[in-house]
Amino acid sequence: MRKRMTLLAVIAASALALTGCAGPNPAGDGASDSASKSPFTVATDVSLTGSPTFDAMTKRGTVKVGVKEDQPGLGYLDAATGERSGFDIEIAKWIAASLGFSADKITFEAIPSANRESAIVNGDIDFYVGTYSINDKRKEQVGFAGPYFVTGQGLLVAAGDKKITSEKDLAGTTVCSATGSTPIQNIKANFPDTKTTEFDTYSQCVEALKDGSVNAVTTDAAILIGYAAQDPDNLKVVGKPFTVEKYGVGMPKSDDALRTFTNDMFTKGGDTWTAIYNETLGKSGTKVEQPKVEAY
Template sequence: MKLRKVTAASAVVLALAVTATACGSDDKKDSDSSGGGKKITIGIKFDQPGIGQKTPQGYSGFDVDVATYVAGKLGYKADQIQWKETKSADRENALSRGDVDFIAASYSITPEREKKVDFAGPYLLAHQDVLIRSDDTAIKSPSDLNSKKLCSVTGSTSAQNVHDKLAPKAQLQQYPTYSACLTGLQSKAIDALTTDDSILAGYASQAAFKGKFKLGGLKMTNENYGIGVKKGSDLKAKINTALEAMVSDGSWQKAVDKNFGPAQYKNEPAPKIGNIVS
């Protein structure tokens, strides 16, 4: 009889312990869902100065500033952000796998990509352009690139697009990195570097290249940068609201000036949410 009483008491204690543990789990879940106790993981580029760059001092660039602002509006402080490198070829997979909550990484909105992910924005309208030496007066239009040495990174379609559609006699030069192209541009081994003007402005804004290069202003394509989220995610609407606030309170223009200003980047006005320029 005494043994049975002890067993019954133990059962009560065990039941209480299980209940307490369950309540504790619910409390943690509630805390996480509010943004107050968990982290948010954001995909960015790590190797694009002015856009998204990992440095010994931390992370910098226009996309980093935009993502930090958006995260703040979602309820996350800067120290609750986990930055994850998302290379161009892996962006859709990173979202579908759940590796990141959203991606801000010079991510152009295209019909093909919209089949796989949802986009908030756009938050920047960029254009394919060329970067040339600051004393260059010969390149004023895409056709002026004919017979010029045109550089882009290995595997990029930017230089090929110019060659195929606008300057068929351009001499394509493929270098492993944009930095290598810049070195070639500085030494006159190449005449122009081509990719998105925002990326070019970011590189030209580096202290080592200040005053040495300028954008051609050719505006050869339209690149609508959006923030990628997993297909069907309710984050899209929340991020759009945050982007609208960033523009209205002046934070968007400040981020543009800070990251691209040294290259005298003539940015387009902040695009309206959902307005994709073809």
């Protein structure tokens, strides 16, 4: 168990890579100035029988991808430059390319955690790539390809906080996370002496932590390290990851063809996955293995 947690801690530390590790990507589309350096190419003459999602993409001529844009190193939008970067952004572009769509044919949509299932079910997006943990409850509404990454739940506190050093110190405190997220559900279920506050985005929780409205922010450790690295004078990550979270690509539940296609891409594309990791989260010098796909 200790070896497992150590690995998760290393994964979390890799988020120090922060913004700009991935190739730039304008907010309005998926175009990238670093396309020539991409570890994948756009497929041609793609045929995916039995996928209504792929049929809709083909008819439309574009891909609509749900993402996060406030998570440094994973899914981040630079407001000043309009560029998107991060591991999840590059994974999304890889999937689109495998389906035959170049980066300039991608429309990225920022979807809050609480709205991910409805966005997929309603067809607002074709698929979602944004620190989306696979669990049985979500599988009742949507399908998942992957996992493509594994991390664990952690805690972000004020830099001067000496009382909270791990999840064992949460009794009597107020913890913030995104509405509908796995971490906030875990706190409610397993930490009954802890109060919770929820917002649409983790960045709102971070602001609440800074102004003293809450005592801690919880989500996946990789995300929290990114926030702490942006503002080390005011924020720090404490303890070790205390859950295991498996990130998947969310897509329509009934689209078995698209899920199988994406799982095959992950399974056969180990070198591409590693190249994407090394150019984003892996910029910190850490090395991790691609998780094995859990097809269902």
